[in-house]
Amino acid sequence: MRLKNDPMTLKGPAGGIRLERNSRGVPCITAGNYEDLAFGHGFVHASDRQLQVLLTRLAYQGRLSECLTAHPELIAMDKKARRINFLPDPENQIARLDPELKKQLTAYVDGFNYFLTQNRPVFELRLLGYRPEPLRIEDVISLAKVMGFVGLAESQANMEKLILQMVQEGVDEERIRELFPYLRDDIDYNLLKKVSLVEPVVPDSLTWIGLLPRISASNAWAVSGELTVSGLPLLCNDPHLEVNRLPSIWQEVVLRIPGKTIKGAAFPGAPGVLIGRSDDLAFGVTYAFMDMIDYNIEHCRNGCYRRGENWVPFSRRREKIRLKKGRTEEAVFYENDLGVLEGDPYEEGYYLVMSWAAARGCGGSDFSYLQIPEAKDVPEAMTLYRQMQSGGWCFVLADVRGNIGLQMSGRLFKRVDKASGLLPQPAWEEGIAGPEFVDPKELPAVLNPESGFIVSANHDLNHLGPADPINLPVADHRARRITSMLKQSPPLDIAFMQTMQNDLFSLQAERLLPIITPLLPETKEAEILRAWDYSYAPQSRGAALFERIYREILLTVFGDNGLGREVMDYLLTETALLCYYFGNFDQVLLHPDSTWFREKDQEELLQQAVARGLSADVPEYGQTRRVTISHLLFGGKLPGWFGFDRGPIQLPGGRATILQGQICRTMNRTTTFGPSYRMVVDLGTQALFSNLPGGVSDRRFSRLYCNNMQNWLKGEYQEL
Secondary structure (H helix, E strand, C coil): CCCCCEEEEEECCCEEEEEEECCCCEEEECCCCCCHHHHHHHHHHHHHCCCHHHHHHHHHHHCHHCCCCCCHHHHHHHHHHHHCCCCCCCHHHHHCCCCCHHHHHHHHHHHHHHHHHHHHHHHHHHHHHCCCCCCCHHHHHHHHHHHHHHCCHHHHHHHHHHHHHHHCCCCCCCCCHHCCCCCCCCCCCHCCCEEEECCCCCCCCCCCCCCCCCEEEEEEEEEHHEEECCCCCEEEEEEEEECCCCCCCEEEEEHHHHHHHEEEEECCCCCCCCECCCCCCEEEEEEEEEECEEEEEEEEEECEEEEECCCEECCEEEEEEEECCCCCCEEEEEEEECEEEEEEEEEECEEEEEECCCCCCCCCCCCHHHHHHHHHHHHHHHHHHCCCCCEEEEEEEEEEECEEEEEEEECEEECCCCCCCCEEEEECCCCCCCCCCCCCHHEEEEEECCEEEECCCCCCHHHHCCCCEECCCEEEEEEEHHHHHHHHHCCCCCHHHHHCCCCCCCCCHHHHHHHHHHHCCHHHHHHHHHCCCCCCEEECCHHHHHHHHHHHHHHHHHHHHHHHHHHHHHHHHHCHHHHHHHHHHHHHCCCCCCCHHCCCHHHHHHHHHHHHHCCCCCCHHHHHHHEEECCCCCCCCCCCHHHHCEEEEEEEEEEECCCEEEEEECCEEEEEEECCCEEEEEEEEEEECEEEECCCCCCCCCCCCCHHHHHHHCCEEEEE
């Protein structure tokens, strides 16, 4: 029953469905309406990505130790998933679905489950003794919320905890404010030092394994037809997610109903195309770096929290975690209107409550993206995207009428005056409790700007709307590089867009090197850096040397001179925080009068770092970028000749290049951030050119398991 190259037909809820594949194995689903398309899409995902969908579901349900193995790490991860409780109100969210969208979600899970009833579970699940339960609508809704939380919202929360730790460790207020310029709050050192951090960032708490995809960043840009060869807009997108995993996070698909074709990247576990195009509209997405998580401080005793002069009992949620082979563990979580407490309220003290804006009352609205193919133009699509609440996203759009636009989505807290969202607030003070949200119409948005192009690269876009959703943006190097390339080379075409997506020039290096070069000695190694062209090409020794010196600068300036070398080394080695927020540290390095250079001046500290960085042989950059592409379940657990893992490969790019490529250890494993899907669309044609890692299928012994990898590594595109 597996979907093969030969066309096959299915009976959907309303009519017949035709399933076929192109020469690369990409599924094409043809039906009479969207409901039948969704049924066929569910069937395809159960055929091609069953393992991915079902393991991801177990992870966010907190059932890994029940269905896989009762390993202590899995039990800890299950407890964390249960604490977050991604969808506490499933019945409410299902009831709030638009009737047509509910039909599509119902058809999707029916198609997925139909495949399960007609076929045995994939052999990996049989090997583990797990017989999957049917997929449900609430599973699909939960997945949408998980995508908005894991990785980026979570990283924002960790950075806010790090700021609190810096306060508790007595880091000078001026230094903290320099590192975090959006921090406008008054810092109450006396109160913040009383807070018990149950899960500090240093050392990092045990979190997720590779079953949940981690999102890092993304690029997207749209160009008006006035600047293009075809005379109609171009749109490009390359979301940066984990790329050292098999199967790849995305699966390409072509969906056809009478009079309309939709094609692009879908996320297994949900119907429809998230990044792609219809006949009339192209759409891409980046993470907005919207702050959707706030911490508040609760004063607790006797199982209660303080409100003014009153003490209010926490509600208690008990979760039974069934372990494989029959044992059961219980986890107890204490909750109030702000979120889940991180601590024991029966031990008097001050504890954090994490408030996630998307925790309750949303999820069903996220599927307005399924209506995008029916949008007649960019303004109509922007209205649909504003309805999405669970994740902070920036959608970049273009249409055949010549419009280009950007719309941010997500739930944003209305905060009290002066509150930046970066420091926890005392929950007992008036105006803190009872979260309210900003009107989505106040979020950043733009339609047809005078410049003729729109760039979204995780940088600060607050100027595009009345609200200020971003307080920890990524440094704007990628955004500025994209902008400069768009300005210098019109008229623009598909080939140039592909060149841009593979660009390896670092504006970060260009900006920092002038403060390093004067300190270089007259040696052969130093000459490599002087002659470097700021390119992160695999054969570059300059890139490798810059990276080594840059790390030593961070360890010296912020470690030896402030936070402690061990702390800074931990942040660099065992978390992804510097992957996102390196710009906060760079802005200090560029100012010799910074308070971070009060005890020792800038030149003295940089000189020490440069000397350390030059103390070893310099390899080619590519030799420092070797990673293995690991199987979702068996990664690193089986001999290489089994073929579940592939590589090692050399990951191209750097933290500040358009082709972003970052390698770090986080959650006790090596992870990578890179272009998980490259897409270029010219609205003057019906084409979509794409490039993605991995393959179509998660079946190790399928010819489609890893059939895209070489094209992805070479940056070669194929037309979908």
